[in-house]
Amino acid sequence: MKRISKPVATVLLILGCVVIFFGFKYFQCYSPAPSKPAVVAKLPQRAKGNPTAKIKIIEFIDFQCPACATGYEILNDYFKKNPDGMYIELRYFPLQMHKHGLTSARWGECSARQGKFWPFLDLLLKRQKEWSDLTDPLPPFRAMAQEAGLDVEQIKVCLQYPGLEKPIQSDVEEGKMRQVVSTPSYLINHEMIVGTKSLQMKLDGLLGIKTTAP
Amino acid sequence: MKSLIPLFVLRILIGGFFFVVGFDKIMHPYQNFLYVVQAYQLFPEFLEEIVARIFPWMEFFLGLFLLLGLWLKWTLRSFLLIISAFLLMIAQALIRKLPIDNCGCFGGLFSSKIQHTFALDACLWVMVSLMLKHIVDTEKWSLDRYFLKTEK
Numbered sequence: 001m002k003r004i005s006k007p008v009a010t011v012l013l014i015l016g017c018v019v020i021f022f023g024f025k026y027f028q029c030y031s032p033a034p035s036k037p038a039v040v041a042k043l044p045q046r047a048k049g050n051p052t053a054k055i056k057i058i059e060f061i062d063f064q065c066p067a068c069a070t071g072y073e074i075l076n077d078y079f080k081k082n083p084d085g086m087y088i089e090l091r092y093f094p095l096q097m098h099k100h101g102l103t104s105a106r107w108g109e110c111s112a113r114q115g116k117f118w119p120f121l122d123l124l125l126k127r128q129k130e131w132s133d134l135t136d137p138l139p140p141f142r143a144m145a146q147e148a149g150l151d152v153e154q155i156k157v158c159l160q161y162p163g164l165e166k167p168i169q170s171d172v173e174e175g176k177m178r179q180v181v182s183t184p185s186y187l188i189n190h191e192m193i194v195g196t197k198s199l200q201m202k203l204d205g206l207l208g209i210k211t212t213a214p
Numbered sequence: 215m216k217s218l219i220p221l222f223v224l225r226i227l228i229g230g231f232f233f234v235v236g237f238d239k240i241m242h243p244y245q246n247f248l249y250v251v252q253a254y255q256l257f258p259e260f261l262e263e264i265v266a267r268i269f270p271w272m273e274f275f276l277g278l279f280l281l282l283g284l285w286l287k288w289t290l291r292s293f294l295l296i297i298s299a300f301l302l303m304i305a306q307a308l309i310r311k312l313p314i315d316n317c318g319c320f321g322g323l324f325s326s327k328i329q330h331t332f333a334l335d336a337c338l339w340v341m342v343s344l345m346l347k348h349i350v351d352t353e354k355w356s357l358d359r360y361f362l363k364t365e366k
Contacts, residue, residue, distance in 0.1 A: 005365070179322075182249060
């Protein structure tokens, strides 16, 4: 039997890998499993904007991530200019590398349960540098909660609630299912965008603004 | 050459490492790696896109070639080039004090501070140079040697 030569083997190897890769991707795309959920349906407390807007954004966020704070500011600027043209929904994605990522998400969830998610988040991200490096971030969290008009006693009770982490875990699982690995990650009209530079470029494109990316 | 770990084992380990890291990157949306590339603020926009799309494939195939021992000399030379590029990218980020938390080099597999990654890349550079210098030892259990025997 004639043996194949090294160049032929190399080409076959490369082609084999490419075929396997695209086959895998094809099955990933067309498997019936987790469907792309409607952006609008759930989590009204962590959503804002016009549910029928043309630009629908899901953001996977870690409240301790510095780029997320920048991204939040950028997104808010666009939102203020187009409040009817955008719909934003936030999903928790606390990263393990951030020691207060989960704690801040728990506080975020408790603020959502009191209907004050956005005012609390505004403060939390604006003052991220003030609590990010602290060993105990609870005093600033309490102060910000008060400032946002939250009932701090109710938050204490909420933080004890055993099912509190369920929505956080479910968001993290959804993020993983959507192949989110870092924050901030956005799904803009179901297209994945990662980081603030790409976010600006994408929104500029959608809104017909000449690019202002740094 | 007698080393603590035989060079062909080192070849398989390093090849396997790059193969897995490259595979993880190509299986995830390229936007994840684009974010990493953007963080280093080194390339113009169009190049960032190209690097983010092509680089994981290079890691994947070079890792596979090293693992299997195919075109070893060229593969090792390419590795030296790639690792040198990594070192330069990280060095400029360190010098410019860019706010990079996690080097992002390992896809979603694990995170590492850029200082640690710089040290790891420097070690990899030395090991790859050693493999290239002692290519005969590195070629053990390789496809190159198999093809050399069968093509004689």
